[in-house]
Amino acid sequence: MDCLYACVTNSTAFSPTDPMPLSSRAKLLMTVESVSGLLTSLLVIARAGSVLR
Structure with missing residues (x-):
């Protein structure tokens, strides 16, 4: 769970995350x-792109 959390936060955050949760939950x-x-965010961007088209 630690590695999954680290991978997700590193790939989705635009800056380093502040708090590190301790429990798996x-x-x-x-x-x-x-x-x-x-x-x-991706859905909003896609919707805006289709409206501008």
């Missing part, structure tokens, strides 16, 4: 939050 929740935020 917190790492999983922060991983889900990072991925969902990235997907939301």
Whole structure:
């Protein structure tokens, strides 16, 4: 779980992350939050691109 959390935060963050969660549950929740935020951003950008087209 540690390696998965490190990979996700390094690939989705634009800056280093501040807090490092200690429990596996917190790492999983922060991983889900990072991925969902990235997907939301990508969907908004895709929607804006299709509107401008």
